[in-house]
Amino acid sequence: MTGDSDVMPPRVTRRKTRDATVLDVAAAAGVSPSTVSRAIREPQSVSEAAYAAVMRAVEETSYVPNRAASNLASNRSGTVAAVMPAMSYSVFADTIHGLEAVLSEAGIQLFLGTTDYDSGREEKILGAFLGRRPDGIVLVGASHTPGTRQLLRRSRIPVVETWDWSDDPIDSLVGFSNGAAFTAVVEFVLAAGYRHPTFGGWLTGDDSRAHSRRDAFRDTLSRLRPGEPVRIVDTAARGISVEAGAWLVDEVRKIHPETDVLVCASDIFATGAILQAQSLGLRVPEDLAVTGFGDFEVSRFLHPPLTTIQTPNEGIGRRAGELLLERIAHSDADPVSIDLGFTLLRRASA
Structure with a gap:
């Protein structure tokens, strides 16, 4: 009988x-390595x-390109970073969809960050x-x-700024004038x-586009209807929500009962306002008209459908992506500013 000391341990082999x-x-493809690199x-x-x-051949060999080595050689990361207020609003999601569609075609990965309308957080x-x-x-x-x-310069x-207009952009700009758009609403x-x-x-927050819309409301009303009080209601701590839009109706009826049209800074508020008005037995637009801004998907399905400003959400993203690709490929290209405009959609709510 062989003793325990004579028992050889099992041999473990590893396939390299x-x-x-x-x-x-x-x-595998029957081509040169340089052709493989160019094809990819x-x-x-x-x-x-x-x-x-x-x-x-790539599929047969399960080949995964070494992006890190390629990026190091080209001094590029193969990434673009986008920073926006929130992803929960469909207008910004549309912009990201357009941006990502353009960048992915070029093999560029998109990173996202959200600020919740906090300019200090944007900087971080x-x-x-x-x-x-x-x-x-x-x-x-x-x-x-x-x-x-300073960081960006x-x-x-x-850099491409979007969804706004400025006479002093950091670099390139793709958007529209929020002030001009809201002027069109008030004139209407x-x-x-x-x-x-x-x-x-x-x-209350750092949403400069809301401030531009408020300023346009004030200035246009004062210009076209001198002497008419400028009525402005801030949702403050309630922020941006359908619930805040419902609160606006209650607050406006309390402090400005003469109001015949509630001009909302966003379709989100307008949606809540229409639903709340109807829950109170008010007719829209006969007892209280409502307008919005953004043409969110739900806006056309409200009853009545919402009068609003339609913005080129996905187009902004696509054009921003195209501009970035041009600037990445040609670093000496001049910055450009592109105004994609807006459309006033007259529907039954006002």
């Missing part, structure tokens, strides 16, 4: 494994037959993103802290015969 390389793909980076630079052969988020050296930055809004502006990275309701409009929105 390694990741597939460009050489493996080239051998710039498909349009190789023939359709070569591209098809390389893609089959950008500081963190810039530490990763993205190839470009997209911002919602054109109003920032001095620290943010020192970075020498292409006054021309429609409404005598006592009230503005409703959130003015």
Whole structure:
């Protein structure tokens, strides 16, 4: 009988494994390594037959391109960072969808950050993103802290501001004038015969676009109806929500009962306002008309459908992405400002 000391331990063997390389793909496809690299980076630079052969070989070998090495060699990260107030609002989600569609076609990864309308938080988020050296930055809004502006200008990275208009953009700009859009709303309701409009929105935070809309309301009303009181109601701590829009109706009826049209800074408020007015037995627009801003998807399905400003949400994102790609490819290209405009949609709520 053999003793325990004579028992040999089980032999463990390990099969050597390694990741597939460009050489493996080239051998499987029957092309040169340089053709593999070009087919992956710039498909349009190789023939359709070569591209098809390389893609089959990539699948067969489970090849994963080493983006880190490629980015290091090109001094690019292959990423773009976008910073916006929130992702929960469909208008900003549409913008991101347009942006991502353009960037993904170019093989660029999109990173997202949200500020909750806090300019100080925007500065911190950008500081963190810039530490990763993205190839470009997209911002919602054109109003920032001095620290943010300094960070971005020192970075020498292409920047596209969106959803606003400015005579002093940091770099490139794609958007529209919130002031001009809201001027169009006020001119419309006054021309429609409404005598006592009230503005409703959130003015407590750092939403410069809401402030621009408020200013346009005040200035246009004072210009076209001198002597008419300028009625402005801030949702304050209630922020931006459907519930805040419902509260606006209650508050306006209490402090400005003569109001015949509630001019809301966003469709979110307008939605809550219409629902609350109807719950109180008010007819819209006969007893209280309501207008919005943004043309959110729900707006056309309200009863009555909402009169509002339609903004080029997805178009802003797509054009911002195209501008970034142009600036990344040609670093000496001049910044541009593109005004995509807006459309006043007259529906049955006013």
